[in-house]
Amino acid sequence: MDLSLFTCLLVLSLAFANGANDVSKAIATLVGSGVADYRTAILWGTFWTTVGAGLSGLVATAMVKTFSQGLLAPGVASSSILATAVLAGAVLWVLVATRSGLPVSTTHALTGAIVGAGLIAFGTEGLLWEGIGKKILLPLILSPLLALMVSGLIHSLVRTLAARWEGTCLCVMPTARALVMIDTQGATRTLFQTAALGQPVVTVPAQCDRAGLKGLVVSLDSIHWCSSGLASLARGMNDAPKIAIMLLGSAVTTWSSGSFQAIALIGVAVAMGLGSYMAGRRVTQVLAENVTRMDHSEGLSANLTTSSLVFVSAVMGLPVSTTHVSSSSIIGIGLLNGLSSIRWPTVRDMVLAWVVTLPASALLAALAYHLFAKLV
Numbered sequence: 001m002d003l004s005l006f007t008c009l010l011v012l013s014l015a016f017a018n019g020a021n022d023v024s025k026a027i028a029t030l031v032g033s034g035v036a037d038y039r040t041a042i043l044w045g046t047f048w049t050t051v052g053a054g055l056s057g058l059v060a061t062a063m064v065k066t067f068s069q070g071l072l073a074p075g076v077a078s079s080s081i082l083a084t085a086v087l088a089g090a091v092l093w094v095l096v097a098t099r100s101g102l103p104v105s106t107t108h109a110l111t112g113a114i115v116g117a118g119l120i121a122f123g124t125e126g127l128l129w130e131g132i133g134k135k136i137l138l139p140l141i142l143s144p145l146l147a148l149m150v151s152g153l154i155h156s157l158v159r160t161l162a163a164r165w166e167g168t169c170l171c172v173m174p175t176a177r178a179l180v181m182i183d184t185q186g187a188t189r190t191l192f193q194t195a196a197l198g199q200p201v202v203t204v205p206a207q208c209d210r211a212g213l214k215g216l217v218v219s220l221d222s223i224h225w226c227s228s229g230l231a232s233l234a235r236g237m238n239d240a241p242k243i244a245i246m247l248l249g250s251a252v253t254t255w256s257s258g259s260f261q262a263i264a265l266i267g268v269a270v271a272m273g274l275g276s277y278m279a280g281r282r283v284t285q286v287l288a289e290n291v292t293r294m295d296h297s298e299g300l301s302a303n304l305t306t307s308s309l310v311f312v313s314a315v316m317g318l319p320v321s322t323t324h325v326s327s328s329s330i331i332g333i334g335l336l337n338g339l340s341s342i343r344w345p346t347v348r349d350m351v352l353a354w355v356v357t358l359p360a361s362a363l364l365a366a367l368a369y370h371l372f373a374k375l376v
Helices: 003-022 024-032 038-058 060-069 080-099 106-122 129-164 205-211 220-247 249-256 258-279 281-289 296-316 322-335 344-375
Strands: 168-172 178-182 188-193 200-203 215-218
Touching: 003 024, 003 038, 003 080, 003 106, 003 220, 003 258, 003 281, 003 322, 024 038, 024 220, 024 281, 024 296, 024 322, 038 220, 038 258, 038 281, 080 106, 080 281, 080 344, 106 129, 106 344, 129 220, 129 296, 129 322, 215 220, 220 258, 220 296, 220 322, 281 322, 296 322, 322 344
Parallel strands: none
Antiparallel strands: 168 200, 168 215, 178 188
């Protein structure tokens, strides 16, 4: 098989693995707090992930520059073998982690793979260690700590809102201008009164239910759905540009081609969507059920934290880990309920997977580079 074709297949495989592992980060709170079942939540996350990946071209420039130019020393002539080895190392590790139900960072896997294959190809002098530290490792280390703090602040606001706001229901009056309730003693009370027939009524959902009216209800659950969609959108925008790894070497020059960029992003978006839909349940179950119990407001707080931090990072071109942000948000919400509310064995396994990701993907990429160098 031609090496360039094999590289493209690896890119799509990485996008598929990313979707399977990362779709959980935006929808686990929907399932964990009882707002949605697994099938509905995964469909919701898949749709918005695909949309975000398709829109990622709007913010791709900074991310592409980070991964294609900010990690290798100037003057180092990268090759298609290097790109293929990096992709192979990242794909293998993310697939193994997904199969095990462990939420890991694709960004971490790519970074480790670049370092591992780069060391074999160029030695220590071929890598920009300062750039790797500042542009990759520092955001990845700080993002979990930031998520822990932000989730606490956001949850205090959401909890206050939940206590004071029942929601809003928009109903349409029937063919009468007033709706009157008669109690068991025969007394009457006007529930709604309007100036014209068929005029809309805005009130709390409980009033509409008592009056037998049906309409559009906006509640905390509605906001939770929106925050989940926004988190999935942000995740797609943040992760899809990491196809820049395919652009190492001679492929970098083709990124300026609009048609090439569009085809690449569409392919990655579709592959991420397929991975999310076909293989996203295993990791979702771990985050939704095995970390901590969540109610509606807690799940909403965790999702708002994830969506805001990941979206800002995507726009700024900072390759933060959606895995670290989302998982840390859920852990942070659990900590507000006390240490005993956290299932620490699950958290231990997750953190261990985060730590192992860099060396594991580096080793796999180094072995892949050694193998491809002999075969080509």
